[in-house]
Amino acid sequence: MTGLRNPALVAGGILSGAASLLHVACIIGGPAWYRFFGAGEGMATLAEQGSLTPTLITLGIATVLAIWAGYAFSGAGLLPRLPLLRTGLVVISAIYLLRGLVLIPALVINDGAVQPFVLWSSLIVLVYGLAYAFGTWTGWSSLAPRR
Template sequence: MKPARNSALVLGGLLSVAASLLHIGCIIGGPDWYRFFGAGEAMATMAEQGSMIPTLLTLGIAAILAIWAAYAFSGAGLLPRLPLLRSGLVVISAIYLLRGLALIPALIINGGEVMPFVLWSSLIVLVYGVAYAIGTWTAWPNLKPRR
């Protein structure tokens, strides 16, 4: 049985696609984009020096985010069922939520102050995690493993 469309998972998938494309944009945009999006001065400097490390790392992240989008779209019924769909969606939700919630210890450790990048990136990723978690919860009965 094909799962019903799930707006939370569709949103999560679209957010992951956007993040993947932004990572590709950093590769194309170069050092200034790495700096603007908070990759750190070391990554920007390596990119300026022509190192392949920033490109390879960023391509890897973009690929992972694209795969995560595919899992969201699969769970929403827009793509064929992917292997380990239930487990994959739970793990993806957990990773996004934990990354977003990392803001709390950062605020505690730093006396309530964090770099703007840490603040806004954590809040954005928390939205991703909530979309995946709600979507996974909603779709759960339709995501039974194949027999």
Template sequence: MLATVDLGQKLLVVGGILSLLASILHIGVIIGGPDWYRFFGAGEDMARMAEKGLFYPALITIGIACVLAIWSWFAFAGAGLVWKPPLLRTGLVAISAVYLARGLIVLPMAIFAPEKINGFAIWSSLIVLIYGLFYAAGTWKSWPTLS
């Protein structure tokens, strides 16, 4: 199926799969509970609230999962696999920008707040930077077909 699509569409499919996996992972964090919140870097406050049975961590995490699922839809739509949402081009550019900005945040952190850089900050930034590169390159290569 992917053999008949161009490079931009392939890149967007990969980006969409990555976003969908991240969305599912966020649901897994809710199911996994406080230890998963800790392991995946949500912070001790979120883990403690989950331990107390408060709804706040789950609501925030579900919200993030929903956003990531919507971003996946945009990528799959850009690849021509599903129906197109409104403002597809604008959405893909914005999603690319958010992922890239989040991925590059460690650079100013290294200068202005080096004490906040830890293993989670580094590896999560690299992962999200990769997501952003798939979205940005896929959007750029598919631009003429996205209207």
């Protein structure tokens, strides 16, 4: 293949893949990493106590993000076509965008003051959602099942 078929979906896949790896790094890094990345004191405390709960939750999130990266790369033509590709990309775009837009009610409810984690995570995820949505929109016809 010469050139990128869908640079926005490639970018979305890279972003989701990086987020997946970062979640795995939090498991390895332990309580300090959970605290640094804003997972909450409860998760960090559970990790300190040796509970499997933070590991299982974080591993679940990492797995979902890795699957989402696979869908982006499939949509970009870098991986074989995955089942329900269009539907998957639309749903992934919507989830990322809705999570990113949580920032708006958070700002309204809190009179413009939100926790740094809410601000930054919302802005970051909004970028992810825009990459997926733009890539899905621009590549819509090429994402159709082959007959």
